[in-house]
């Protein structure tokens with residue numbers, strides 16, 4: 001493992017100087033080797049190279065258009081990015097059981113696209129709408145939905161939230177009534193990422209009686225060319241502009257019963273299971289984004305001067321950055337610990353929930369402090385910080401709010 005660190009105890013004047021002199025980067029990439037293997041690093045580099053060449057130059061245009069091109073899904077599929085962490089039998093690189101460290105490398109590398117909306121659309125495709133199909137799907141469901149999604153040929157969305165409920169998943173009202181070999185679906189979904197152009201939705205529906213709560217929910221695979229399905233509107237947002245977010249309606253939509261995922265009425269449990277990977281990639285992306293934001297702010301403040309010296313030389317800013325760098329490091333290792341447990345299929349709900357809570361809240365704080373350090377330019381559209389500030393605000397809401405994370409943690413601890 002390469003390392004340029006000096007020994008702890010100086011044995012010569014030169015070494016003594018080394019101990020105090022060179023400012024180390026905030027984050028030592030060699031530490032990653034503890035978890036990431038060479039193949040993950042090759043994968044990470046190819047994602048980065050693709051994003052820098054084929055995405056970053058076009059992001060301003062896609063943000064203005066409020067949509068990134070559909071071809072990006074296809075391209076990421078061709079390059080093997082969308083399915084990397086999946087097992088080999090569905091086209092992934094993760095061996096027999098899958099390898100979540102590919103998802104970790106993917107979520108972290110996506111910051112190089114400099115477009116959180118694009119990262120979100122792609123992560124819904126690879127890590128939010130599809131993992132549960134990999135877990136529970138029949139071979140037919142995998143061939144019809146999962147494999148084309150991982151190739152980028154079909155766009156996937158995850159439909160859980162509704163106009164009247166998001167945090168309280170057990171209250172969803174969209175119904176699926178069984179009639180012969182079909183489900184007849186009626187209701188509405190809200191906030192659905194990729195929703196204006198998805199080819200199918202991994203959809204949460206109520207198959208139990210009214211009032212059946214969490215015990216009456218199922219997951220079905222819903223093709224969007226089904227009669228009675230409608231995109232009601234594309235929702236305007238304060239950030240993540242390149243990603244489409246839709247409100248959808250379902251009126252007497254008939255789908256075959258074979259599109260049921262797993263067992264009927266076990267959907268609440270499956271949604272909670274699926275949330276674990278979703279929250280992990282959210283935490284990983286939050287840490288990587290916060291690191292990028294801090295690094296760029298340190299560069300900016302080392303070049304921008306006031307009162308005859310670089311902003312970075314004011315103790316108040318050096319201390320602020322030292323504190324943020326420490327917290328980012330803590331968030332990273334909390335998140336890696338959760339990934340490690342999750343990847344080994346051990347109990348990880350508490351750790352994943354803590355990682356999403358801590359990394360999400362921290363990323364918002366980093367964005368706020370870094371914007372402040374940019375002064376007026378932070379409030380303009382001339383530096384990446386302003387877009388980052390708008391986009392990151394979603395992190396403490398989407399995939400479960402920070403308040404819900406605290407509820408889960410306190411329940412896991414046995415406090416309520």
Ligand SMILES: Cc1cc2nc3c(=O)[nH]c(=O)nc-3n(C[C@H](O)[C@H](O)[C@H](O)COP(=O)(O)OP(=O)(O)OC[C@H]3O[C@@H](n4cnc5c(N)ncnc54)[C@H](O)[C@@H]3O)c2cc1C
Nearest residue numbers: 158159160161165166167191192193397398399400401403
């Ligand atoms: C841009 C964007 C993209 C999204 N993409 C998707 C998607 O692809 N698929 C999907 O299904 N959903 C998606 N969502 C929805 C997202 O998951 C929900 O917004 C989120 O779960 C919160 O639900 P809500 O908006 O209904 O808020 P509410 O549940 O109405 O909560 C409002 C406030 O009350 C708080 N609150 C609620 N319950 C409690 C409690 N018990 N204790 C304390 N405080 C509480 C919340 O934390 C929040 O602060 C997306 C949302 C956005 C904004």
